[in-house]
Structure formats: C-alpha cells, structure tokens
Amino acid sequence: MVSVRHKVVVEPVPYPWLVDALAVIRTLAEESQADAQGLVLPDGQVIPDIRLTQGRHLRPGSVYLTEAEAEAEAEVELEVEDDDGDDDGDGEAKADADADADESGTSEEAEASETVQITVREWDHRRAVRLELALISDDMNVELDATLKSPDRPSLVEISGRMRGDAAPRTLFDMVGRARVRLDDWCPAADTDRTPPSAPAAARLDHRWIRADVRAEPRPSPSRDDGRWEIHVTVSLRGRRLLRPVAAVVLAVAARRIRRSVVQALDNLAAQWNDRVPHLVAMNADQLRETLLSRP
Template sequence: MVSVRHVVVVEPVPYPWLVDALAVIRTLAEESQADAQGLVLPDGQVIPDIRLTQGRHLRPGSVYLTEVEVEDTDNDEDDAGDGNAKADANADADESGTSEEAEASETVQITVREWDHRRAVRLELVLISDDMNVELDAALTSPDRPSLVEISGRMRGDAAPRTLFDMVGRARVRLDDWCPAADTDRTPPSAPAAARLDHRWIRADVRAEPRPSPSRDDGRWEIHVTVSLRGRRLLRPVAAVVLAVAARRIRRSVVQALDNLAAQWNDRVPHLVAMNADQLRETLLSRP
C-alpha cells in the first residue's frame, strides 16, 4: 500500500453564501421553461443546447440532452510545434465544411430522479463520448439547508483493452461536519469528505479534513488530505510490488495534483464568493 498525506490551504466558501448560491440556481431552474427546442430562461434568453426530450420540466423522470465542448489539453509547446499541421488540417476542414473543433464535443444526458428543495435533489448524468461512457448519480440532501452531497458513478472505456479504463467510484461530503470543522477547532468523528475509486487491480481511498488556517486572520481553510492506494483481488501481491517500486513517483504526482487543484480553486473561488445573490443571478443569466 502507498499512503500520501498532504496539506493544502484554500479560500473558504462560507456556508451562508453556499445556501444563497444554491437557492439562486434552483430558482433559475424552476423559473425556466424547457422543451424540445431548448431551455428558456426567466429573462427570455433561449439556450438551444439544453433540450427536454422526455417528461415535464424538473419532474421526476424528465430527461434532458446537452452538448459540452471538450477542452484542448495540448500545451503551448505542442501548439507551436504542430502549428503548420493544424493549419493544414483546418484548411482541409474548411473545404469539407467541418472543423476539428466541431467534433470536439460530448453528449450529456441528464435525468431528474428527485427535485424537492426541502428533501433532496437527485440527478443522473450519462456522458457519452468516442472514448468512454461515464455514468453519475449525484444527490444533494435538503438543498434549502444543504447537509450532505453524495456522488457515485462508473466509467467504461470503449478502447481496447477495456479493463484499463473500467472503474467505479463514490464520494460524499458531510457539510454538517465540514463547515464547523473548517471554521472552528472542533474535530469531527471521521473525515467529513471521503471518496473511493475501484479499478479491477487498484483501489484508491481519499479522505479530507478541514481546519482553520493557522493564521486565522485570512479565514482560509487548511485541508489535510490522505490518499491511499492498494492492490485488489488476486492481483494484490503484484500490485503491492508495483506500488512499492513506484511509491516515490506516485507520491510526487499526487502532491502535484493536489497543489494544482488548490491553485485552481484559489484562482476562481474568491471571485464567486464575492458576489451576492443578485450579482450571481445576473452573472448566470448573462452567460452565453
């Protein structure tokens, strides 16, 4: 088994702001109308990329389809080195009436299983792409006073060998425990945020515990993260050897990934939490 412990410091999300933000999103959704042509927002703006294909808007069993663009993961060096090739490809695409960007999209099917702002909101999401399918079940308990977030899912690869990509996972965040632990010295009985990812050969467990930043003046959260990797089933002895050999590289990669996530969080969250409910609603409505 390989265990990695790391601490990141991130900007906080105040619980009252989270309650207001969820209320804004829920209200926008409930004030909108949806049909096979698209989603009509309260201000009359039509979003044609989100279509109701089954059932009634936000009723249990309603199904929506939407297209999401896939971000280009190539770095700048690759872009510079492949500039001529991409230019030629774009020229060919122009002649044929298609483009590489037009093909870089994935279909997402969203099914509403429950929509009750007092009890729970539960959605099923199926992402379909050329390489793999992802199925997710996401639930938020008591959205008016959010207390628990649960996500479970499965990923299936279409490429061979498929066993390299097939995995299942689940995650949960107990907000009732997270927020007091993040803002005070009260320690919860167990990690308020936990996740597990199961592959045929490897199991990964992640636990996160928030604490107030040592300085306390900036209000930031100090999150203690533990990541554990171990082999599964008959391949456990083989996986143990591989993990032992690659332990240093694995630890370095995990730490780097956590630091990158924290940096992205700290870059985006302060701008969001600085908005009040009216500003957030206006921002959501102004998005194309």
C-alpha cells in the same frame, strides 16, 4: 500500499453564501421553461443546446439532452536545431510533417462529439435534489448519480458513478467510484477547532487492479485572521483481488513518483480553487444571478 498525506490551504466558502448560491441556481431552474426546442431562461434567453426530451420540466422522470461537437486541430511541427542553436531547416521539416499527416488521413482537423443526458430523479428543495447524468463520447461513457440532501440547508452531498472506456483494452479505463461530503461536519470543522468523528469528505475509486481511498479533513488556518481553510488530505492506494501481490510490488517501486504526482495534483487543484473561488464568494445573490444569466 502507498499512503500520501498532504496539506493545502484554500480560500473558504462561507456556509451562508453556499445556501444563497444554491437558492439562486434552484430558483433560476424553476423559473425557466424547457421543451424540445431548448431551455428558456427567466430573462427570455433561449439555450438550444439543452432540450427536454421526456416528462415535464424538473418533475421526477424528466430527461434533458445536450449535444456538442468539438473540432480539434492537430498540428505537427518539428524543429531541428543545429549545434549552434539555430533553427535551420525547420520549414522543410514542418512541410514533411504536414505531408505525412495528409497521407495518413488524420490531417489537421478531427471532429469529436459528446452527448450528456440528465435525468431528474427527485426535485424537492426541502428534502433532496437527485440527478442522474450520463456522458457518452466517442471513446468513453460516464454515468453519475448525484444527490444533495435538504438543499435549503444543505447537509450532505453524495456522488456515485461508473466510467467505461470504449477503447481496447477496456479494463484500463473501467472503474467505479463514490464520494461523500458531510457539510454538517465540514463547516464546523473548517471554522472552529471542533474535530468530527471521521473525515467529513471521503471518496473511493475502484479499478479492477487498484483501489484508491481519499479522505479530507478541514481545519481553520493557523492565522485565523485570513479565514482560510487548512485541509489535510490522505490518499491511499492498494492492489485488489488476485492482483494484489503484483500491484503491491508495482506500487512499492513507483511509490516516490506516485507521492510526487499526488502532491503536485493537490497543489494544482488548490491553486485553481484559490484563483476562482474568491471572485465567486464576493458576489451577493443578485450579482450571482446576473452572472449566470449572462452566460447562456
């Protein structure tokens, strides 16, 4: 088994702001109208990429479909440096690479499509909102079941899902996972010294060969004046089933590289969070609503 413990410091999301933000999103959804032509927002904007294909808007059993096609440009460029550091001959090399791409049929553009199906299982702002999402792309299928308990006073977020790869061998991509955040425990622990009985945020990812467990516990930043959260994260990796002895050897050999990669990934996530969250939490409910409406 490989265990990685790391600490990151992130900007906070105040619980009152979270309550207001969820209310804004819920209200926008409930004030909108949906049919087979698209989603009509309260200000009259139409989003044709989201269509109601079954049931009534936001009623249990209603199904929404979004489709998107993305064009990916693949450009092959080869630079050749001589001993003096000059780029002599790079034009000729690039021309050869372009010719090779044309002959192979991959050329410069490739189209990829993906479809997202959203099914409403429950929509009650006092009890719970539960959505099922199915993402189908050319090379991968992802199924998610997401539940938010008591949205008016959010207390628990639960997500479970499965990912299946269409590329061979499929066993490399097939995995299931689940995650839970107990907001009732997270917020007091993040803002005070109160220690919850167990990690308020936990996740598990099961692959045929490897199991990954993640736990996160928040604490107030040592310098309480800035209000930031100090999050202690533990990531554990272990082998599964008959391959456990083999996985144990592989994990032991790669332990240092795994620890470095996990730490780097957590630091990158914290940096992105700290770059985006302060701008969001600075908005009041009206500003957030206006921002959401301006991004159809």
